[in-house]
Amino acid sequence: MKIVLKNGTVVNPAVKSTEKTSIVIENGVVTAITKDPDLTDAKVINAEKLFVAPGFIDMHVHFRDPGFEYKEDIFSGLEAAAAGGFTAVCTMSNTNPAADNVETIRYMLERAGKANGVKLYPVAAATKGLKGESLAPIGELAEGGAVAISDDGRPIQNTDLLKRVMEYASTFDMMYVSHSEDLYLAENAQMNEGYYSTVYGMTGNPVVGEASQIARDCMMAEYLKLPIHIAHVSAALSVDILRFFKNRGAQITAETAPHYLTLTDQALGSFDTNTKINPPLRSESDRQAVIEALRDGTIDAIATDHAPHHKREKEVEFNSAPCGIVGLETAIPLTMKLYHNKTLTIERIVELFTAGYKIMKQQGGKIEVGAPADITVIDPDYQWIIDKNMFKSKSSNTPFHGFHVKGSVYMTIVDGKIVYSRDF
Amino acid sequence: MKHLLGIENLNKDQIMNILETAVHFNELNQRLIKKAPTLKGRTIINFFAEPSTRTRTSFEVAEKRLSADTYNIAVSGSAIQKGETLADTVLNLQAMGPDALVIRHSVSGIPQLLADIMDCSIINAGDGFREHPTQALLDAYTIWQKLGGFEGLKVALIGDIYHSRVARSNIYLLTKMGAHVSIAGPGTMIPKEVEKMGVTVEKLPKYAIQDADVVMMLRVQNERASNLLYPDIREYSRYFMLTPELLKLAKKDALVMHPGPANRGVEIDDVVMDGEQSVILQQVSNGVNVRMAVLYLLLGGSDK
Numbered sequence: 001m002k003i004v005l006k007n008g009t010v011v012n013p014a015v016k017s018t019e020k021t022s023i024v025i026e027n028g029v030v031t032a033i034t035k036d037p038d039l040t041d042a043k044v045i046n047a048e049k050l051f052v053a054p055g056f057i058d059m060h061v062h063f064r065d066p067g068f069e070y071k072e073d074i075f076s077g078l079e080a081a082a083a084g085g086f087t088a089v090c091t092m093s094n095t096n097p098a099a100d101n102v103e104t105i106r107y108m109l110e111r112a113g114k115a116n117g118v119k120l121y122p123v124a125a126a127t128k129g130l131k132g133e134s135l136a137p138i139g140e141l142a143e144g145g146a147v148a149i150s151d152d153g154r155p156i157q158n159t160d161l162l163k164r165v166m167e168y169a170s171t172f173d174m175m176y177v178s179h180s181e182d183l184y185l186a187e188n189a190q191m192n193e194g195y196y197s198t199v200y201g202m203t204g205n206p207v208v209g210e211a212s213q214i215a216r217d218c219m220m221a222e223y224l225k226l227p228i229h230i231a232h233v234s235a236a237l238s239v240d241i242l243r244f245f246k247n248r249g250a251q252i253t254a255e256t257a258p259h260y261l262t263l264t265d266q267a268l269g270s271f272d273t274n275t276k277i278n279p280p281l282r283s284e285s286d287r288q289a290v291i292e293a294l295r296d297g298t299i300d301a302i303a304t305d306h307a308p309h310h311k312r313e314k315e316v317e318f319n320s321a322p323c324g325i326v327g328l329e330t331a332i333p334l335t336m337k338l339y340h341n342k343t344l345t346i347e348r349i350v351e352l353f354t355a356g357y358k359i360m361k362q363q364g365g366k367i368e369v370g371a372p373a374d375i376t377v378i379d380p381d382y383q384w385i386i387d388k389n390m391f392k393s394k395s396s397n398t399p400f401h402g403f404h405v406k407g408s409v410y411m412t413i414v415d416g417k418i419v420y421s422r423d424f
Numbered sequence: 425m426k427h428l429l430g431i432e433n434l435n436k437d438q439i440m441n442i443l444e445t446a447v448h449f450n451e452l453n454q455r456l457i458k459k460a461p462t463l464k465g466r467t468i469i470n471f472f473a474e475p476s477t478r479t480r481t482s483f484e485v486a487e488k489r490l491s492a493d494t495y496n497i498a499v500s501g502s503a504i505q506k507g508e509t510l511a512d513t514v515l516n517l518q519a520m521g522p523d524a525l526v527i528r529h530s531v532s533g534i535p536q537l538l539a540d541i542m543d544c545s546i547i548n549a550g551d552g553f554r555e556h557p558t559q560a561l562l563d564a565y566t567i568w569q570k571l572g573g574f575e576g577l578k579v580a581l582i583g584d585i586y587h588s589r590v591a592r593s594n595i596y597l598l599t600k601m602g603a604h605v606s607i608a609g610p611g612t613m614i615p616k617e618v619e620k621m622g623v624t625v626e627k628l629p630k631y632a633i634q635d636a637d638v639v640m641m642l643r644v645q646n647e648r649a650s651n652l653l654y655p656d657i658r659e660y661s662r663y664f665m666l667t668p669e670l671l672k673l674a675k676k677d678a679l680v681m682h683p684g685p686a687n688r689g690v691e692i693d694d695v696v697m698d699g700e701q702s703v704i705l706q707q708v709s710n711g712v713n714v715r716m717a718v719l720y721l722l723l724g725g726s727d728k
Contacts, residue, residue, distance in 0.1 A: 190532075193616050194616050194617055195616065195617035195620050197615070197616065198615035198616055198617055198618050198620075198621070199432070199554075199592070199621065200532055200533065200554060201532035201533075201551070201552045201553030201554030201555070201589060201592060202532050202552065202553070202554075204616065206616075271532070271533025271534075271536050271537055312509050315509045315510060315511045316509055316510050317510055317529070317531040317534060318531050318532065318533055318534075319530075319531045320531075
């Protein structure tokens with residue numbers, strides 16, 4: 001089918017271009033970028049008031065498949081991705097069995113191949129069983145299709161093992177993605193440590209636990225002259241450390257998540273278990289610092305850390321609830337707030353949502369003639385109310401239910417196929 | 425007022441109203457027949473998901489003196505441990521049609537959640553480290569009874585502030601009423617940014633106790649030593665126990681208080697505990713007065 005995205009604002013920061021033009025898609029690829037498209041036999045989409053961007057990648061999601069399919073499986077996860085405007089995702093390794101063996105990687109890719117077309121790039125485990133004790137078969141995992149390694153959620157505490165993981169993985173050009181956290185400082189923690197943990201009477205997780213491990217991980221990357229990616233950065237101190245090591249020329253990239261741009265630890269006062277996230281929601285000054293880091297380039301990407309949990313797992317006492325919230329279907333509207341209040345340009349937002357391709361060494365992130373037609377279309381001015389009951393995800397653990405937002409995904413196209421459309 | 429979830433959201437008038445109401449129950453509690461028909465036919469569930477002797481008994485005495493029908497659920501018999509979700513447990517209790525639920529829970533914020541889901545009045549009998557409002561009210565009643573007011577008083581609060589819901593509720597209440605609160609304890613027991621709650625943070629008790637009108641000691645939980653909070657009981661008592669010498673730094677006739685159960689010889693010396701300045705047992709008596717006042721104000725009156 002031929003599709004023409006007619007007269008939209010095409011935001012294509014990879015070639016430093018933002019212009020009013022049309023995109024012609026045929027046989028899954030972009031065949032023309034032109035102000036005067038041939039509309040013959042085409043499905044024409046009027047993009048007059050829309051932003052047309054290269055397909056977004058969420059480089060940090062948890063799809064729970066295999067093992068916890070009642071929370072999310074690969075099919076529902078990829079539907080949620082499409083609805084959230086993502087044409088590609090990187091799945092984390094903490095499935096059951098963990099993605100520490102090539103069979104699990106193959107299983108994921110095979111399932112994804114039967115889904116809606118949204119691209120799935122598995123991140124494999126760094127250590128066997130995510131136990132932080134011995135190396136996973138990283139060579140074979142890479143050969144099977146894994147794009148990076150991480151023990152996300154089970155950070156490697158043993159620094160010698162971290163060094164060996166990075167050294168060994170480098171043999172296969174595999175990068176370590178670090179969930180940087182000192183588990184001793186995080187023990188029993190329910191939220192960020194600070195004024196609000198004091199008044200809400202909860203055990204706190206201090207920023208030091210995140211920042212000190214980021215510092216360690218960055219030092220290791222610099223020392224080994226190897227790349228590292230720091231996941232879900234949440235704190236001002238972490239940002240300063242990233243800036244320091246980036247300025248020294250270390251090969252560091254970093255991501256944050258929309259919830260760190262939107263909420264602070266004050267939100268825990270609802271005692272809603274959907275505010276229990278790891279890293280925890282931090283203070284207002286941390287939130288500001290993370291936003292500034294998106295502006296100045298210290299943080300390279302926005303990823304969601306999409307972490308589905310079943311309703312009954314979250315409807316328990318706060319201390320027993322698992323950490324995490326779903327993020328795929330709220331990422332764009334939450335981030336668009338920073339566009340509307342003029343904190344971030346649309347070009348920067350598109351960069352932040354497409355940086356994952358380069359970081360994960362995958363094709364994408366650019367609209368160009370001849371390239372696969374992976375496109376995210378955003379309606380910047382659409383006002384709506386987030387309704388968790390409308391999510392495509394199997395889970396609805398979000399603190400954003402009922403939020404009034406401006407900006408939505410209008411359409412998601414993968415390989416020339418419309419995988420999500422708001423209006424039809 | 426429908427619920428008593430904490431002191432944080434009460435104002436000065438509401439607090440005084442509770443204390444003044446407690447005066448009437450204090451009178452009742454001096455009589456031979458200590459019973460009023462106020463809550464006859466009303467059902468109150470005491471749901472204690474954490475061990476408690478004193479608070480649970482005090483509530484039960486208060487409820488029975490007001491003629492309510494009371495039922496106790498202890499943690500061992502509750503369904504939470506059987507894997508029922510909290511929401512299910514609560515909806516099951518709701519289905520039994522109580523007028524009030526008195527809740528003690530080790531997790532902060534549970535009373536608020538119950539208030540959101542249930543129709544009946546929720547009374548917080550202590551949640552996590554967050555609040556224990558009836559304790560603060562009975563402490564306030566005791567101070568008011570003995571010293572006649574709060575404005576300008578200096579109250580020293582000594583010990584494990586971090587893990588203490590009693591401390592937080594007292595800080596809210598006393599600062600609202602115009603008292604000055606000075607806290608002291610080992611650095612491991614002082615929560616972050618607590619000074620923003622309007623208290624002065626001292627290191628050693630001698631500074632907090634200096635010229636205090638009230639010295640309130642907090643319980644040290646022995647099991648917490650394993651959590652790296654202090655080296656051992658010997659060292660703790662050397663620096664943080666209220667001794668007669670330390671008490672001399674306070675104003676003459678300063679009140680000595682403790683929410684109980686006290687560890688004699690750990691945070692409070694026997695001589696002080698049993699001394700003339702101690703009002704610790706009066707706190708317990710006042711607990712019944714204040715809890716009767718709270719129940720009366722929340723449930724008394726009409727059949728809504």
